[in-house]
Amino acid sequence: MDNNQLTPALEDYLEAIFQISKMHKVARSMEIADMMKVKRSSVTIALRSLAEKGLINYQVRSFVTLTDEGMKIARCVNKRHNVLHDLFTKVLGLPQTTASAAACNMEHGMTSEVCRKMTALLSVLKKDTSSAHKLISDIEASAQKINCQNTCGFSNDTDTFGSDDTEVLTLNELQSGESGQIVKIIGVSSLKLRLQEMGFIRGQKVLVVKAAPLDDPIEVEIRSSHVSLRRGEAGMVLVKKL
Template sequence: MKRNESKKLTSNMEDYLEAIAALKKKKGVVRVRDISCLMDVKTPSVTAALSTLSEKGLVLHERYGYVEVTSEGERLARGVQGRHDMLLEFLTKILNIAPKIAAEDACKMEHSISPQTFQKLTKFIKFVETCPDGDRPDWLKGFDYYYKTGKRLKCKTRVTKQKNNTVD
């Protein structure tokens, strides 16, 4: 009754789990080779990782066999993937960051973001994307303009006090 499900995964193990779940979804079956290719590590690293994840009850793996993900593994993988997707969306859609850069950032940040921040950002994205203004709310277009030119578009609403808005 003392299973080694010490909950907390390292970033690396989260990466392996995420990759495995993604491969499962995409290809149906998952082999050591697939994981090693996707993650750009050698196969012995994968074997080692699988042994760790097995002990934690997140994957099933018999010698020379396919890799299966347990339901608990699924659950965790969905969490990581969810954080990744959300971050990617925030970076590309809202901040307008180049997809490649955004993907790299998302890959690293997905391991460190707290549930609170995840929730806030998720809502923030939703807030932006369901805006009646259309694709991109006016204020966000205002940011695009500000980012490019350093200047602020004329504000349509009340102006209480004007602060400096210099370019650096």
């Protein structure tokens, strides 16, 4: 069966059965209802529909298992979700909850070609970490300059910090003697933690003491302390110029 013939809701049920089955080998109606936060009666209707399509083995008051065709589709849906989630968290720097919700909404309209290209992108970035860090930094810096309220007249983003007209730069872009206020730290968790431990937190003022040319470290003053940062690290710090 072509999974384009399935509704997003039925794809979600297949994915839930797949995830539960990985833990317990079989799925139960109650477990599916709990995972999807729906009523048992809704689960029953969905399971009957999936059974009629030959995607699950199901009888009332019995275990639920995926057929070979159902397993194929469920794995595909789950793969699309994971690819989107990784893209949103590792490249776009979105929080886990935001990434999960967005992936759930977008996975259903994602074609195999799109999934393949996104998987390739993630693979390339994983191998070339220096390029990945630069890309992440450039994306975040550009995103901070975009105000959805002004461009499309609508925004459901509750985080208004950085939404005014002040230009957001990376710490790399400040010259010697210039200062900025930290807007955000981006990049991998280990780097974020290291920078935060040195005092690089949102709202903190930072002064560039010495910006050496090319790839040499830059020296900054933060909380009355002088700190040397590699260019790659400084590129992860987004600031508003003061």
